[in-house]
Amino acid sequence: MDFTSPPLSLKDNGFSMATPDPFGTSKDEMERLEGELKKWKERVEKAEKAKADLFLCKLSADEECVKAEEELIKLKDFQEKEHKNIIMSRDTHERELHVLIEENAELKREIEKLKEDLAKCSSGLSQDGQIKKKVAEMKMKFSHMEEMKNDYADMNTHCVFGVTTKLPFRLNQNQALLTFEDEEVAQRLVKMGKHAVNLDSKIADVRVKPFTLEMGVKFELHVTISGKKINVSEVPELSIPEDWMRDKLELNFYKSEEGGGEVENVNYDKQSRTAVITFLRPGAANGLARCTKYPFFVNGRCYRLSLSPNTDVHLEKFQLYCGVSKKTILLKRIEETEDDEESVQDMIEIHFQKPSNSGGEIEKIKYVSKGVTWVWFEEDTYNAE
Numbered sequence: 001m002d003f004t005s006p007p008l009s010l011k012d013n014g015f016s017m018a019t020p021d022p023f024g025t026s027k028d029e030m031e032r033l034e035g036e037l038k039k040w041k042e043r044v045e046k047a048e049k050a051k052a053d054l055f056l057c058k059l060s061a062d063e064e065c066v067k068a069e070e071e072l073i074k075l076k077d078f079q080e081k082e083h084k085n086i087i088m089s090r091d092t093h094e095r096e097l098h099v100l101i102e103e104n105a106e107l108k109r110e111i112e113k114l115k116e117d118l119a120k121c122s123s124g125l126s127q128d129g130q131i132k133k134k135v136a137e138m139k140m141k142f143s144h145m146e147e148m149k150n151d152y153a154d155m156n157t158h159c160v161f162g163v164t165t166k167l168p169f170r171l172n173q174n175q176a177l178l179t180f181e182d183e184e185v186a187q188r189l190v191k192m193g194k195h196a197v198n199l200d201s202k203i204a205d206v207r208v209k210p211f212t213l214e215m216g217v218k219f220e221l222h223v224t225i226s227g228k229k230i231n232v233s234e235v236p237e238l239s240i241p242e243d244w245m246r247d248k249l250e251l252n253f254y255k256s257e258e259g260g261g262e263v264e265n266v267n268y269d270k271q272s273r274t275a276v277i278t279f280l281r282p283g284a285a286n287g288l289a290r291c292t293k294y295p296f297f298v299n300g301r302c303y304r305l306s307l308s309p310n311t312d313v314h315l316e317k318f319q320l321y322c323g324v325s326k327k328t329i330l331l332k333r334i335e336e337t338e339d340d341e342e343s344v345q346d347m348i349e350i351h352f353q354k355p356s357n358s359g360g361e362i363e364k365i366k367y368v369s370k371g372v373t374w375v376w377f378e379e380d381t382y383n384a385e
Contacts, residue, residue: 158223161221161223165216166377171366173368174369175368176366177365178352179363180329189208198351206332218317230309232277233274235275248298261284263277264278285309292307325377327363345365
């Protein structure tokens with residue numbers, strides 16, 4: 001045998017040879033192992049997929065974490081702002097509470113004053129149930145001549161007057177009243193509520209309030225001037241009986257050249273030296289009512305009697321009412337300064353005249369730095385309620 005020649009292929013010689021398994025694994029074992037390998041490959045693929053899903057979840061979680069951190073920062077900023085706002089709000093509420101406490105004390109003082117006024121009114125209640133009370137200065141305006149109710153002329157003069165009291169308002173210390181030409185300006189300032197007014201040396205935070213005036217009265221005064229009666233006063237004191245004096249008065253007015261005529265009755269009061277002459281003819285007293293002095297002849301002497309119309313007066317449509325001035329505002333809590341009252345009033349007026357401060361033209365202003373004063377409002381400056 002030649003061992004030097006190259007080996008020949010077994011196939012060329014008609015042989016086939018399988019590589020022997022070094023571990024001696026059988027075919028069934030190989031199939032089982034291949035199945036196991038396939039399962040592990042599937043598990044690896046699932047694991048890779050799970051790993052990819054977990055990575056995506058991690059990315060999503062990281063994004064959520066970033067968002068959460070941003071939200072946390074925003075919440076911290078918001079919390080800090082809210083804390084600052086709470087502190088500022090607390091300070092504001094404390095200031096407002098202080099103002100309310102002072103206003104409450106002021107209202108209590110006003111209530112006490114009203115109680116005193118009520119006590120005075122109660123003490124003025126007479127036994128017949130009528131209230132006697134002094135009222136403020138009144139404004140009387142002639143309204144009309146009243147028509148006669150009967151078909152015939154009674155020769156009396158019937159007049160009707162409208163009477164309205166001025167309404168008072170108590171202006172306390174460190175307060176001011178401003179009346180504007182335009183009602184809208186006053187209402188706009190009231191809605192704003194607070195105003196920072198430059199009082200030269202300091203800025204004063206004043207409050208603007210509407211206000212209600214005190215009680216007033218309104219009624220119609222019906223006056224009837226008699227055409228048959230005349231009032232006589234300053235009747236001379238004479239040492240004669242009262243009946244004689246009545247006769248002499250009747251005789252004088254019967255022959256009067258100023259009017260008069262036949263006398264129906266003479267009501268003479270010696271103590272007050274007065275008399276009421278009643279004529280028979282309606283209108284007989286009208287001419288005498290124009291005379292203030294009338295000659296009276298008795299016992300050869302001439303005396304001068306004082307004459308005045310005989311009137312009947314009664315009230316109708318009596319009303320109690322309050323008023324609100326829509327053109328006027330009340331300033332409260334004006335801080336005290338070293339400036340005099342007139343200077344502070346001028347500074348307040350300048351501030352509320354400027355359109356930039358929502359102001360306008362001012363008709364009247366009244367400022368009180370010390371004590372209390374009363375301000376009176378007439379009917380054309382307020383609205384009745």
